[in-house]
Amino acid sequence: MAEILIVDDDPQLRQSFGKILRTEGHSVRMAGSGEAGLAAVQERVPDLVVLDVRLPGMSGLETFKAIKAVDPKLPVIVMTAYGTTETAIEATKMGAFDYVLKPFNIPALLDLVSQALKAGRFMRSKVALDAQPASPQEDALIGRSRAMQDVFKAIGRVACTDATVLIRGESGTGKELVARAIYQHSHRSFGPFMVINCVAIPETLLESELFGYEKGAFTGAVSRRMGKVEQAHHGTLFLDEIGDMPVSIQAKILRLLQERSIERLGGRRPIPVDVRIIAATNRNLEEAVAQGRFRDDLFYRLNVVTLTLPPLRERREDIPLLAEYFLSRYAAEMGVANPGITQDALQCLMAMDWLGNVRQLANVIRKALIFNRGFPLENADVRRAVGEEPNGEELSKGAKDLAGLTAALDQWILHQLRHGVAERLFDALVDDFSARVIRLTLEMTKGNRTHAARLLGVSRPTLLARMEKYGIRVEAAVAS
Numbered sequence: 001m002a003e004i005l006i007v008d009d010d011p012q013l014r015q016s017f018g019k020i021l022r023t024e025g026h027s028v029r030m031a032g033s034g035e036a037g038l039a040a041v042q043e044r045v046p047d048l049v050v051l052d053v054r055l056p057g058m059s060g061l062e063t064f065k066a067i068k069a070v071d072p073k074l075p076v077i078v079m080t081a082y083g084t085t086e087t088a089i090e091a092t093k094m095g096a097f098d099y100v101l102k103p104f105n106i107p108a109l110l111d112l113v114s115q116a117l118k119a120g121r122f123m124r125s126k127v128a129l130d131a132q133p134a135s136p137q138e139d140a141l142i143g144r145s146r147a148m149q150d151v152f153k154a155i156g157r158v159a160c161t162d163a164t165v166l167i168r169g170e171s172g173t174g175k176e177l178v179a180r181a182i183y184q185h186s187h188r189s190f191g192p193f194m195v196i197n198c199v200a201i202p203e204t205l206l207e208s209e210l211f212g213y214e215k216g217a218f219t220g221a222v223s224r225r226m227g228k229v230e231q232a233h234h235g236t237l238f239l240d241e242i243g244d245m246p247v248s249i250q251a252k253i254l255r256l257l258q259e260r261s262i263e264r265l266g267g268r269r270p271i272p273v274d275v276r277i278i279a280a281t282n283r284n285l286e287e288a289v290a291q292g293r294f295r296d297d298l299f300y301r302l303n304v305v306t307l308t309l310p311p312l313r314e315r316r317e318d319i320p321l322l323a324e325y326f327l328s329r330y331a332a333e334m335g336v337a338n339p340g341i342t343q344d345a346l347q348c349l350m351a352m353d354w355l356g357n358v359r360q361l362a363n364v365i366r367k368a369l370i371f372n373r374g375f376p377l378e379n380a381d382v383r384r385a386v387g388e389e390p391n392g393e394e395l396s397k398g399a400k401d402l403a404g405l406t407a408a409l410d411q412w413i414l415h416q417l418r419h420g421v422a423e424r425l426f427d428a429l430v431d432d433f434s435a436r437v438i439r440l441t442l443e444m445t446k447g448n449r450t451h452a453a454r455l456l457g458v459s460r461p462t463l464l465a466r467m468e469k470y471g472i473r474v475e476a477a478v479a480s
């Protein structure tokens, strides 16, 4: 739940938008003018401001500047009507998180609100290095092992430069935390921190998301749109999962790194941008280069400063520290007393391999805490919690993809809605999924349709009809 301030002179819009945000669980404050909005921010800084650019009296742009002067890290989403887009773009260049066009597309707006809130948290909640955090809400990078101490030193060294940084490490080793720490300790910490997850966004949309487009660049491009790279001007751009970036887009990122400029889709002139790039991946980039999936020139450009995060099993001495940290953090979050943990249980945790790394350990502690009845966590509690966790390999392949998938799916659906790409979106989605599920099930049953129908809980004729509809065939040899 967050506190959101709506600044708009249209009472009807304030009311209806306020209602939507409240339904989402946010608390909402409202102001009918720039002056009132500024006063509200001065009184208490909210988590997000949604600001109309056209206001009577103090203009939207003036209000924006004044609000930013109170708190430069306060995310602001600017609302604009057709015809005032340029002002909104102006505000975005000056550090507004993003802008939306009226009339709103509610799901897209809510998506943007949650992105902005997340960005605000990223920018404001400090990542403490090598220390117990000052408060349970604060994130911390924990680790006394030699390997982690080296990581902290490296963060300190690179943070103050503008060097491109590549963060490598297995899934769950803390790459995102390290990216935030570098940003926060850099002289760009007052500028924006924009995150792009290269796997979560389909290729066709990733390009416009990154680089934006000019009006008329493609059907549906009704007005100019700035991309995340431009929005990160004077700030930091975090390209997460860069190892999964499509080759066509890699070329454009390379150009950004070499020439410090971008071109919007359908644009004819390069636009200079000042961004610091931090990239992360759990992929083996050397292998990807050898296989032609990753451009070697981009790899060399990115590989200037590389931070490699060690897997947890190579720094077991950090496990007790991390366990205690998560225990006190989650206990505080759940509003229960920290029950503590026995030496035995700590030994047990230290003996494990943690293929899902710190994320898996954190999940195990959280689960153990949920079932806890107030006694210190014991061996058995820990084992039970571990048993409920998928093992590391499944985690890094399956579960992680699944977690990424829902996020990716949400993104994709929102984009479809926003740009009206598919004509019969609902049917298209449902068909796509049904076909996928059927294919996978048939694969699993080695083509046995009777078995597949039973697994899916549909009748055999229904399954056959669907297979026909989606053009799914099974090899005659394995047919039931």
Ligand SMILES: Nc1ncnc2c1ncn2[C@@H]1O[C@H](COP(=O)(O)OP(=O)(O)OP(=O)(O)O)[C@@H](O)[C@H]1O
Residues within 6 Å of the ligand: 139, 140, 141, 142, 143, 169, 170, 171, 172, 173, 174, 175, 176, 177, 178, 281, 282, 322, 358, 359, 362, 400
């Ligand atoms: N050294 C650490 N100290 C405290 N918490 C950590 C540490 N490393 C990771 N975490 C926590 O573990 C979880 C996973 O970290 P993060 O998301 O940064 O991993 P990642 O390397 O980006 O993983 P992936 O490749 O799956 O995206 C987060 O909740 C993060 O806060």
Ligand SMILES: [Mg+2]
Residues within 6 Å of the ligand: 175, 176, 240
């Ligand atoms: Mg990550």
